[in-house]
Amino acid sequence: MNRTLSALAAGLILSLSAGAALAQGGALSAEQRAQIEARCAENPERCEKMKARLDAARERCAADPARCEEVKAERREKWADRKAACEADPAACEARKAELRQKRDKMKAACDADPAACEARKAELREKWEARQAQQP
Numbered sequence: 001m002n003r004t005l006s007a008l009a010a011g012l013i014l015s016l017s018a019g020a021a022l023a024q025g026g027a028l029s030a031e032q033r034a035q036i037e038a039r040c041a042e043n044p045e046r047c048e049k050m051k052a053r054l055d056a057a058r059e060r061c062a063a064d065p066a067r068c069e070e071v072k073a074e075r076r077e078k079w080a081d082r083k084a085a086c087e088a089d090p091a092a093c094e095a096r097k098a099e100l101r102q103k104r105d106k107m108k109a110a111c112d113a114d115p116a117a118c119e120a121r122k123a124e125l126r127e128k129w130e131a132r133q134a135q136q137p
Contacts, residue, residue: 053130053133056133057133060136071136
């Protein structure tokens with residue numbers, strides 16, 4: 001259970017708050033664990049899918065550890081580049097964040113207006129994402 005929760009937590013935290021997790025050295029706070037447990041209680045099916053994806057990723061990394069380290073290094077480098085760019089030009093980062101918030105709000109409004117179309121779009125994007133993930137180690 002603990003191992004499964006840790007694996008799930010790692011995936012969810014990276015997707016939801018990579019910066020916070022990285023700032024803490026990858027460790028999860030009690031608050032983060034509580035958030036994950038609450039989300040899993042609300043939607044156990046989503047958590048099971050996340051666990052399956054994490055298990056598949058773990059297997060790919062076991063099969064090709066060098067590739068996994070390469071991908072991790074690339075992600076760390078991109079994160080460091082973004083952090084440096086934001087430190088150099090905080091206004092540009094805030095503008096980008098505002099743009100993303102606005103885009104998210106617009107999508108939420110569209111989903112509230114037409115949930116069926118929204119679910120279809122989410123399914124399409126999820127399939128594309130899963131296809132890309134299957135190609136990576």
